[in-house]
Amino acid sequence: MKHLFESETFALAATLGLFLIFEQVYQKLKTPLLNPVLLTIITLIVVLIYVDVPYKTFKENTHMIHFMLGPSVVALGVLLYEQLHTIGKNAIAILTATFFGSVAGVVSVIVIAKLFGADYDLIVSMAPKSVTTPIAMGVSAQNGGIPSMTAVFVIIVGILGASIGPLVLEKVGIKKPLAKGLAMGSCAHGIGTAAAIQIGMVEGAISGLSIGLMGIFTALTTPVLLELFF
Known part of the structure; x- marks a missing residue:
């Protein structure tokens, strides 16, 4: 065998x-x-x-x-192109949601981890959990975290988000495709986007867009937030 x-x-x-x-x-x-x-x-x-x-x-x-991860990410560009009109109309809402989503994702980790007595290395390794793996590992390494540990947290969060995300959105009454896509992409990156595509094309396209925006905002805000809390 x-x-x-x-x-x-x-x-x-x-x-x-x-x-x-x-x-x-x-x-x-x-x-x-x-x-x-x-x-x-x-x-x-x-x-x-x-x-x-x-x-x-x-x-x-x-x-x-x-x-094939590379071509699959590029393929999301087709969905984005098809939804340019929707993205253009809601550009401010998309940027605002992903920015505050990135801040909330990092702050929640810092606060909860500190309450449980986690050390700095572990906190920094978990902080970029909601961002796609390559960016998360880079953010972690740059701020003193452990990239390999970060990759594990990213995968766990992605799987959990893809598994229970659609159910949570349904239970709390989120019905707009734009909101669903932003939630899935901002919380569960690539794996969440795969689940969002199964919900609908708009959800999938917006989720794919939020992966990139979350990566940018998280890379910019994480050092600042860590400085504020530590």
Whole structure:
């Protein structure tokens, strides 16, 4: 079994196959806890530990998935182009929401973590949790955090946001596509955007836009907020 996961073809097929299977399960049951990304990650972790395949080997064999993240982000530009009219009409609202969203995301982490007695390194590592991984890791490293730990927090937040975000928005009565898209992208970055696209094209486009805006605002505000609190 070990030699199979050391094969690039099998590792790719297994990863994509698991995701497609769990995606079908999710579509049928529509249960937030059955998020296909979450289930795929958990299953792969268990299998890799069982067959004793190092993560480094698995990552090298599935590098094409990582490579495709670039084109997938660029593809969001198509959705944005189709929604230029909506974005133009609501530019001020979008900028305001993402700015205060970035501030709230960082401040909430600092306050809650300090209440629980977390040290500075951990707080800084968690602060950019709502931003896409590359930007979050850069912000963390620049301010004295641990980038690898930041990546873990980003993934956890993304999965949680994609899993329960649509349910929370429904329960609190958020119905406007613009608001849903901003919420999903601002809180759960790329994984949340994937979930937003499943809700609707407007939601997906606005969510994709908010990823970039959140990254910019978080990179600018995090050092200032850390200085104020520490």
